[in-house]
């Protein structure tokens with residue numbers, strides 16, 4: 399009997415509330431309704447201990463960067479037990495899958511022992527947005543079928559922690575994760591302009607696999623870290639956020655490899671300029687009697703470097719490589735243009751051991767002593783050593799014996815060569831005198847038609863400009879008192895696979 403009464407009371411209450419709701423909806427204007435709902439909300443806030451921060455997807459027409467960062471950050475937390483649905487995607491620019499929360503998902507993150515409850519809320523958007531519709535300034539909402547927002551709820555007492563520490567932490571983590579995922583692009587100049595299509599640089603060289611003096615390697619890594627973390631410092635001292643590196647040493651000692659390792663370490667894109675081609679184009683122009691406008695002068699090059707760096711906001715590194723540092727113009731190598739000079743040396747014992755470890759995973763072997771003795775007597779590049787070790791990479795013993803034999807033969811060749819040099823002028827154009835083992839050292843005669851100047855193993859062949867974004871700018875100058883082609887330091891050619899085939903000063907200007 400009692401339960402029957404209770405049921406009928408509940409039924410009456412439900413019916414009455416429906417009638418009241420209908421009357422309120424039909425007769426009260428929306429403004430009054432909004433007023434009352436706000437009041438009710440405020441009242442409930444008074445009693446609740448929770449605060450909610452809302453992060454909408456758009457701010458006006460632009461994507462809200464905090465939303466993006468939260469999306470990335472929470473994507474790394476999708477293993478949390480509270481998550482039941484996960485979205486997976488990947489764009490061409492990513493090298494990993496991107497995970498993110500699906501709509502309605504709830505995720506609890508813990509930061510400094512405080513629980514942070516995240517929820518992805520999606521609300522449908524009316525097809526015709528009303529004037530009074532409160533969409534938080536999100537103009538995109540009128541173009542979309544739904545608007546998304548993250549809601550972060552936490553206890554009131556942790557408000558400062560969330561604003562001052564947690565959200566900045568989320569932004570920082572998201573930035574790091576984006577960098578980790580980022581593929582490095584290699585840009586070259588084609589027909590006087592930066593290529594439109596990006597080439598993904600998948601060079602596997604890292605500081606772990608690069609064989610060089612370990613102290614020097616550490617110094618380079620520390621220097622790069624200081625540079626990338628130095629935005630505030632550069633601002634404070636009033637300097638453009640830029641750093642120049644000069645890599646010098648004989649062919650095959652790892653200069654290009656070091657550039658790849660640096661780019662992989664920093665996740666910077668590479669803008670590769672083959673200065674040799676600039677020079678070759680000039681030679682052609684000169685022989686056509688068209689000397690002048692397109693010439694690369696030292697001062698123009700310097701202005702390009704300085705202008706490029708000075709005009710752009712982001713951090714930038716420029717790396718020059720050369721086989722002959724001593725021939726470079728002092729103006730080019732002074733601090734501020736080339737701040738750190740890194741010598742890539744012939745193979746010594748330490749470099750050999752690193753290579754042996756890379757190729758065979760060992761730090762010592764019976765034959766090492768003989769090899770190390772030979773390395774003190776004969777100059778071989780790490781590229782030559784690596785080449786010998788690869789020849790028989792399935793048989794460690796045979797590979798090291800092969801290397802030993804190669805070292806003996808090279809020593810003999812060297813002694814024989816020294817004798818012959820006594821009777822033949824060293825700069826005679828003769829196939830007997832290749833200047834190095836690498837392509838760079840070969841004589842290059844008339845390779846691209848008649849009238850071409852012959853150039854020899856040289857310097858300043860290569861400039862790689864590494865930067866985070868694609869925005870570049872260059873100042874121009876009319877000054878051309880030093881033609882680079884006439885300087886010793888720029889008689890060069892480079893046969894790296896990634897050098898641009900047709901490049902002129904326009905390429906520099908268009909950076």
Ligand SMILES: Nc1ncnc2c1ncn2[C@@H]1O[C@H](COP(=O)(O)OP(=O)(O)OP(=O)(O)O)[C@@H](O)[C@H]1O
Pocket residue numbers: 607608609610648649650651652653654655656721742780781782784836837838
């Ligand atoms: N220091 C090194 N550590 C590991 N591998 C190396 C090193 N130096 C050279 N090599 C190997 O030799 C190859 C050629 O080296 P790299 O192109 O980096 O030399 P380089 O100094 O730039 O030569 P060049 O002056 O002729 O341009 C690399 O692909 C790599 O396999």
